[in-house]
Amino acid sequence: METKRYRVQSLDVLRGLIMVIMALDHARDLFHAVVDGPTGGAALNPTNMETTYPALFFTRWITHFCAPIFVFLAGTSIYLMSQRKSKAEISRFLLTRGIWLMLLDLTIVSFAFTFNPAFNLMIMGVVWAIGVGMVIMALLIHLPYRALLLLGVVIVFGHNLFDLPAIGDSMRGSAFFDIMYFSNFAVLNLDASHALIVVYAFLPWTGVMLLGYCFGRLYRQGFDVKRRQKILLQLGGVAVLLFVLLRFSNWYGDPSPWAVQPKGAIYTFLSFLNCTKYPPSLLYLLMTIGPGMLALVWFEKLQNRFTAVMNVFGRVPMFYYVLHMYMLHGLLVIVFYLQGFGNDDIVDPNSPFLFKPDGVGFELGGVYLVWLGVVAALYPLCVWYNRYKSTHKQWWLSYL
Numbered sequence: 001m002e003t004k005r006y007r008v009q010s011l012d013v014l015r016g017l018i019m020v021i022m023a024l025d026h027a028r029d030l031f032h033a034v035v036d037g038p039t040g041g042a043a044l045n046p047t048n049m050e051t052t053y054p055a056l057f058f059t060r061w062i063t064h065f066c067a068p069i070f071v072f073l074a075g076t077s078i079y080l081m082s083q084r085k086s087k088a089e090i091s092r093f094l095l096t097r098g099i100w101l102m103l104l105d106l107t108i109v110s111f112a113f114t115f116n117p118a119f120n121l122m123i124m125g126v127v128w129a130i131g132v133g134m135v136i137m138a139l140l141i142h143l144p145y146r147a148l149l150l151l152g153v154v155i156v157f158g159h160n161l162f163d164l165p166a167i168g169d170s171m172r173g174s175a176f177f178d179i180m181y182f183s184n185f186a187v188l189n190l191d192a193s194h195a196l197i198v199v200y201a202f203l204p205w206t207g208v209m210l211l212g213y214c215f216g217r218l219y220r221q222g223f224d225v226k227r228r229q230k231i232l233l234q235l236g237g238v239a240v241l242l243f244v245l246l247r248f249s250n251w252y253g254d255p256s257p258w259a260v261q262p263k264g265a266i267y268t269f270l271s272f273l274n275c276t277k278y279p280p281s282l283l284y285l286l287m288t289i290g291p292g293m294l295a296l297v298w299f300e301k302l303q304n305r306f307t308a309v310m311n312v313f314g315r316v317p318m319f320y321y322v323l324h325m326y327m328l329h330g331l332l333v334i335v336f337y338l339q340g341f342g343n344d345d346i347v348d349p350n351s352p353f354l355f356k357p358d359g360v361g362f363e364l365g366g367v368y369l370v371w372l373g374v375v376a377a378l379y380p381l382c383v384w385y386n387r388y389k390s391t392h393k394q395w396w397l398s399y400l
Helices: 009-031 054-082 087-114 126-140 145-163 175-182 202-219 225-249 265-273 282-301 305-315 317-338 364-391 395-399
Strands: 121-124 186-189 195-198
Touching (some): 009 317, 009 364, 087 121, 087 126, 145 282, 175 186, 175 202, 202 225, 202 282, 305 317, 317 364
Parallel strands (some): 121 195
Antiparallel strands (some): 186 195
8 A cells, every 4th residue: 555645844843953962962973072170071961050051051952852753753754654554564674764764873883873884883872772672663563543642651650660660679770681681882882992872861762752643643644734733732732731740740751859059049940951861851852742733723824944954854854863973973073183182182081083182173263153053054965865855756855
């Protein structure tokens, strides 16, 4: 069974926007210089209340929206695919594409981050987590819609129970459970010189993908637009309200409670927003996906040059993702030599990235300039690839 592809512009626009913001986070990772001084170490941890400052904190915080919405919309895309393919066809595609994405992250994407040809460190990041989620979805796709919705709700709302000592302490330290849930940049040694670093645990992100799949029902062809917008406002508003109430109570939903900060009210507010990403807490997901739903209402009504540009990025997300990392790290190599560093400085024991010793890079303003330049340079390439995908039918295009 195969019918004509049905695309929703507002979904592509939101996906494109978060892809653009994602590049800011990676530009900050690579180009924000670690220097001596009271705030110099903030480049290593921009959400540390003792060393950060508001501009740096919000540079990191705004990028928190990227991974949850990216994974959520990946689930939505699977649902829309189910409107034109049989369950058997979807299952085969998800299995093969999921395995491909896992391998892509461990090889091509890991090299883009590290520039280490020996692959001493391979990163299990967001692309890997999406791949695992797709492999799991290849099995679950045969279940009824309500069963998938219930499973997604249970995972997203219940996974923080693993943070309770009575439940989680016996599991911590196990490689499987680190990959499943407890990863906070856990390192799994393969041999004396090669290791995996687990950045994205697959269980909570699979829950997000499941809910994104169920969310896709609002975008099936023929669904009333006004009714969808009303539901989006309700869902997004409830998610934001629930975040505020649960976060204020410090009762459940995040292992790191907020606290009044000695540096003043603004830092207390930052502490309130500073939710756990690794693994993504319930409050982190409510704080990001809820506003994403509200943004979809706006983007459905808005059509201008901005949405047209974001729409292009949103239609070729994996192509953009891979290219932006190679472009950023390639620019870092140039900056590395221009700033007077030499070959002896390429490998720094304090950094998993080659060409990233302390001191290389810029202050925060320079990071923003690099980000904007890379996004602008990628736009014509994404326009070309989007046109190519629209006019060609090779099988491999659905994998990139």
